[in-house]
Amino acid sequence: MIVSAAVAIFLVAYAFIATERIDRVAAALGGVAAMTVLGLVDADSAFFDHETGVDWNVIFLLFGMMVIVSILKQTGLFEYLALWSARASRGRPARLLTLLIIVTATASALLDNVTTVLLVAPVTLSVCRRLGLPSAPYLISLVFASNIGGTATLIGDPPNIIIASRAGLSFNDFLVHTLPVTVLIVAGLVLLCRLLFRRQLGEVGELAAAAMQEVDPGAAITDRRRLTSCLVVLSIVMLAFGLHTVLHLDPSVVAMLGAGAMVLVSRTSSQEFLEEVEWGTLVFFMALFVLVGGLVEVGVIGELGERAAAAFGGQDLLAASSLLFGSAIVGGFVDNIPYTAAMVPIVQDLVAGSGNPGSGNPLWWAFALGADLGGNTTAVAAGANVVVLGIAHKAGEPISFWRFTKYGLVVTFASLCVAWLYVWLRYFVI
Incomplete structure (x- = not known):
């Protein structure tokens, strides 16, 4: 009876989150409240238990990066990059599309996807209006680039952060395993977008192109001294992420130290750097961990993991392929964050049963690639999509x-084909 009730609560909450009938934070917290009433959740299991409670490493990593991004935003860096792309394109639509994709994908590898598109999309709209170009091809391409670029690093996409924390994967593990295929997919995205939107890119008038050449990207920088000091801190943070196993510092600690250092060097007030923190997102993550923890508590997750391990029976290629394509399909219709949080314990059991629990296990990387790349499938598959359409x-x-x-369907299918070939060649052939 308790098991059925726990599953029912989780499914109802998940349905509300997926359909967005009510606010996703309210839906997740409502599910936690129901599990608490049933006695499935208490203070110990929610806040202190590693298996069933909130993963504080994820929460503080997200919080630290949100503070860092908030301060960087105030320097005008992102507007500078977008305007630089417009000027460097010399008024050529296809070239502008290429530069914006590369800038967005690179930024998304270092920041989260939603923040990246929030910063770049408004400037892109302004540039398109100046040049007399339709904005839709550029905005849609930005979404694709942000979701793909975030695949490259541990901090680039929320599913990666969840997977890394539960699987014990490092920042460098993602650079070794997902960065190479991300570069390939971004290169393919440039070609694919230029093909898909070839009839919509149009031509730019000579006057508009000449006006764009007169744009000074440097005018977007509000405080060069602050920008320089912030970039120094950001570089140190990225270096510390890469060396965190040597320094014996968790990524969450690195992010928090970096946030503190950036606050000090930028002399930003608490009101300024805290106003950009997405508190709702942090609460949503915490509630999700507790919801999934309730299923772990009653044994549902363990049972599903055992059944999945028995079904694949050591067939790692079949398991990796199922995770890659299955995650993308499911993630195309529901937010990939709750899906990842629910699936991580099951994949953990699959990995344990494969006999290769290390960071080189293809199941983790197939899972991460599928969850990340599936975000391009539909207009509601990822937060960046919803934000840009808004x-x-x-x-x-x-x-x-x-x-x-x-x-999105075309881009996702092409991306998954490249990802599958990469997984097959790297982990099962070479």
Whole structure:
């Protein structure tokens, strides 16, 4: 009876999160409240138990990076990069598309996807209007680039942070295993977007192109001294992420130290750097961990893990392929964050049964690639998608669900094919 009730609560909460009938934070907290009433959750299991409680490493890593991004945003760095791309394109639409994809993908590897598109999309809209270009191809391409670019690093996409914490994977593990395939997929995305949008890119008038050449990207920088000091801190943070196994510092500690250092060198007030922190996202993550912990507590997750291990029976290629494509399909219709949180314990059991529990196990990387790349499938598959479509609608240039999705399906399928070939060749052939 208790098991059935726990599963029912989780499924109802998940359904509300997926359909967005009510706010996702409210849905997750409602599920936690119901489990608490049933006695499945208490203070010890929610806040202190490693298996069933909140993963504080994930929460503080996210918080630290949010503070860092908040301060960087105030320097005008991201507007500078977007304007630089527009000027460097010399008014050529296809070249502008290429530069924006590369800038967005690179930024998303260092920041989270939603923050990246929030910073770059408004500037892209402004540039398109100056050049007389339709904004939809550029905004849609930005979404694709942000979701793919975030695959490259531990901090680039929330699913990666969850997976890394539970699997004990380091920042360098992601650089070794996901960065190479991400570079390949981004290169393919450039070619694919130029093909998909070839009829919509149009031509830029000579006057508009000349006006864009006169744009000074440096004017976007509000305080060069602050920007320099912040970039120094960011570089040290990235270096510390790469050396955290040598320094014996968890990524969450590195992020918090980096946030503190950036606050000091930038002399930013608490009101300024805290106003950009996505408190709702942090609460949502905490509630998700407790919800999944409730299923772990009653043995549901363990049972599913055992059944999955028995079904694949040591067939790692079949398991990796199922995780890659299955995660992308499911993640295409529901937010990939709750999906990842629910699946991590099951994949953990699969990895344990494969006889290769180390960071080189292909199951972890197939899972991460599928969860990340599936974010491009539909207009609601990832937070960045929803944010950009909202920005476009507010600007009077709406992008419909089906317009986005028809391109998203093509990009996701092509990305998954490249990812599958990479997993097969790297882990099962070479």
